[in-house]
Amino acid sequence: MTRRERQVFWLLFLAGFLVLIYVLRDVLLPFVAGMAVAYLLDPVADRLERLKLNRTLATTIVVLAFFIITIGLVLLLLPLLQAQVEQFAKAVPGYVELIRDRVGPKIQELLSGFDEESAVNKLPDFAGNALTWIGNIFGKLLSGGAWLANFLSILVITPIVSFYLLRDWDKMVATIDGWLPREQAPTIREQMRAIDRTLAAFVRGQGTVCLILGVFYAVGLSVAGLNFGLVIGLFAGLISFVPFVGSTLGAILSVGLAFAQFQSWEPVAIIAGIFLAGQLIEGNFLTPNLVGDAVGLHPVWVIFALLTGGALFGFLGVLLAVPVAAVIGVLTRFALEHYLASPLHLHGIPPPDDAPSRSEFDDHKP
Numbered sequence: 001m002t003r004r005e006r007q008v009f010w011l012l013f014l015a016g017f018l019v020l021i022y023v024l025r026d027v028l029l030p031f032v033a034g035m036a037v038a039y040l041l042d043p044v045a046d047r048l049e050r051l052k053l054n055r056t057l058a059t060t061i062v063v064l065a066f067f068i069i070t071i072g073l074v075l076l077l078l079p080l081l082q083a084q085v086e087q088f089a090k091a092v093p094g095y096v097e098l099i100r101d102r103v104g105p106k107i108q109e110l111l112s113g114f115d116e117e118s119a120v121n122k123l124p125d126f127a128g129n130a131l132t133w134i135g136n137i138f139g140k141l142l143s144g145g146a147w148l149a150n151f152l153s154i155l156v157i158t159p160i161v162s163f164y165l166l167r168d169w170d171k172m173v174a175t176i177d178g179w180l181p182r183e184q185a186p187t188i189r190e191q192m193r194a195i196d197r198t199l200a201a202f203v204r205g206q207g208t209v210c211l212i213l214g215v216f217y218a219v220g221l222s223v224a225g226l227n228f229g230l231v232i233g234l235f236a237g238l239i240s241f242v243p244f245v246g247s248t249l250g251a252i253l254s255v256g257l258a259f260a261q262f263q264s265w266e267p268v269a270i271i272a273g274i275f276l277a278g279q280l281i282e283g284n285f286l287t288p289n290l291v292g293d294a295v296g297l298h299p300v301w302v303i304f305a306l307l308t309g310g311a312l313f314g315f316l317g318v319l320l321a322v323p324v325a326a327v328i329g330v331l332t333r334f335a336l337e338h339y340l341a342s343p344l345h346l347h348g349i350p351p352p353d354d355a356p357s358r359s360e361f362d363d364h365k366p
Contacts, residue, residue: 021320025313030153032319034161040203041066041162042169059167067159077234084231091227095260191334198297198326205291206241212286213237213246213278220274221254227261229254236275240282241322242306243299247282251275297322297329 021028041062048058165172180188214237221229236250251272258271305325309317339345 022313025316029316029319030157031161032316033154034158035165036203036319037063037066037158037162038165038169039199040207041166045166045169055170056167059163063159063163063166067162071155081231081234084228088228088231095257191330194330194334195327198330199323201291202241202297202322202326205287208290209282209286210238210240210246213240213282216278216281217250217274220278221271224267224270224274226254226258226267226271228257232257241302243302245303247275247279297325301325301329 045055045058045062048061049055053061177185177189214234216233217237218230218233221233226232232250232253236246236254238246239249240246254271254275255268258268262268302322302325305321306318309319309321309324311317313320
């Protein structure tokens, strides 16, 4: 097989794989979730295995502990979260009217010298429609049948998939390693190790950061007396893996609700201070110690990957977005490194063999 034939083969294989994922996207969610759980728990199972436990027993302990804790937390928080989300969706129009009555006159007073009254009048309506739409989305998310079906499939299938993948993880890695082209195997292994480092730093490190921030925001907003503080805090923390989006959106929602709920500025300042403290803790302590510099994914690239994955494959695409972005990022850096060391970068595109040389041009000058 020539080099060109090998390239065509791998391109066709990649295209077929992407088409298969797109066709099966509605049934792949519990399997992808199970793979993510197995990848997340593999270091724990390896550590138990080093303590002289066999792989099956270590896998059973790790998977049971993980899903008992996870399901317990979900069953504990789900009714409260669902109630708060539904109440939030119903309360949004009233909060919008309060904000409009309190903020609208002040904005018009500040811009009274400008010919922008129509824009000022439309701004509260636009904000109200946006908040109402967000509230309805969250209400449908926790009450819709599709969400319930996905939740049940994850609840039943994901633990089984996680157990078998985690038990056979090392065997699968060794089997796939045996499939690699022998000539390129060292290079592929090196890039896979780089991808593993990137994913481990992002999934395990950033996941821990999001969990800590979610608990911090939820407890802080609830103690501060903000209505729906639990759901907003958890939401802001858990989507903090999207750079700047989680904290920014959570701060806007929290400060807006605080402005509508409280009559004085002190509680509003406390709510804003909670998010400021969360960002200081994340930037100066959590991210440097739990994530570090191993991620190598630019925030814009992460946001683009998440939006693209969500648009193409829905929630499944969101789960796959960061791993795919990590793979593309590592391979892009590898290709760029080889390009910068290649004659193509150092000397440019060589002229064809029959092209006239520089001296021939000089000889024909008048």
